[in-house]
Amino acid sequence: MRDQRLWTWHVMAGLVILVFLGLHMTIMHLDAIVGIFNPADPHPIAWANVVARARMGFFTVSYIVLLGAALFHGLYGLRNILFELGPGRGVKSVLNVALTVGGVGLFVFGAWAAWAAGVLARTL
């Protein structure tokens, strides 16, 4: 049952990434039409716009959700590739633990960075 669960989450994470990819494309290339994500400057990666977005709670949450989805999606794919090399059951268990611990560690670090960026942006 675990493989069914992991695959379903893999697909769901892919959908989340797709949504955020759409958001990224909108911010970077369509904001001249939409006009809400780049309040300070017409150029989307201008420093003032980056700071303005970092102050918005919506973007802090978006960064954290995208980080979780991308990490799970990518690490599950990596796990599948490594498992196809034909490791034994013991090595598979070690890989499962290593990828889980590595993934959770990266998520915690990345989530902290996103949150800290938001806090820092509010002080500027």
Next chain:
Amino acid sequence: MTAPDNVTFRIRRYDPASQQPPAWEDVTIPYTHGMTVLDGLRVIKETRSATLAWRSSCRMGVCGSCGMFINGHPRLACNTQITELGTSLVTVAPLPNFDIIRDLVPDLRPMFDAHAALMPHIIRTDVEEMHEPTGEYFQTPHELEQFLQFTYCIKCGCCMAACPTVATDPAYSGPMPLAQSHRYNADSRDGGFGARKKVLATEKGPWKCHYAGECSQACPKGVDPARAIQLMKRQLVFDYLKLYKQPCPSKVTQKPTEVRRRPDVPEAPAATI
């Protein structure tokens, strides 16, 4: 290609009793009109090399016994014309991704074990009706379409030989067993999805399929196992999300009693079961 005068068969020979590694043997025989690879092997066995071993039976692409690796592709030897290959050099080896029993005979037991583990048969609760049928299970033409193409599988193993995942992952069930499992999951008369799910939801299930599509390319009967595997993945994802409702197996339907036979249609012969 115009028919050649002679055909050279480069055959992979292996005899486990000899303790020697597999080796190639070249045999040239005269081409005869309409010769298939299987015909050529028979000529070689009768006239040149009596110890050559392979598996074949029906000689008309129905039994699925003579799957071989012919000029780099898994094919049925009985279904492959020499002229179709476009060369007078025919390389014949046993199907890859299987152990070799001898010469061109692969050991198909792992494939059939995986097939049996996925319960490729109708599963219902009305066992009595199945053993002593009082009528027929109702099925519409649309319901039949959902699985019909997968019933054409002859279990030759060509899809397993072509699959890159089977080549690397011994835990993966492979395209034939998975497609046959889907054939029954998609059958409106069947109620065995829950039982099969116990195997499909594990690492033996469809998750490792990359959708390379080689299985569908290789199938000599035009079955599309890659499609079956993707449909199965969708079914299992929906099942996990509680969005899939296993339909009730179809009911037994009796013969219509109020319909009159047209006078120009002859009466059906008596039932034999």
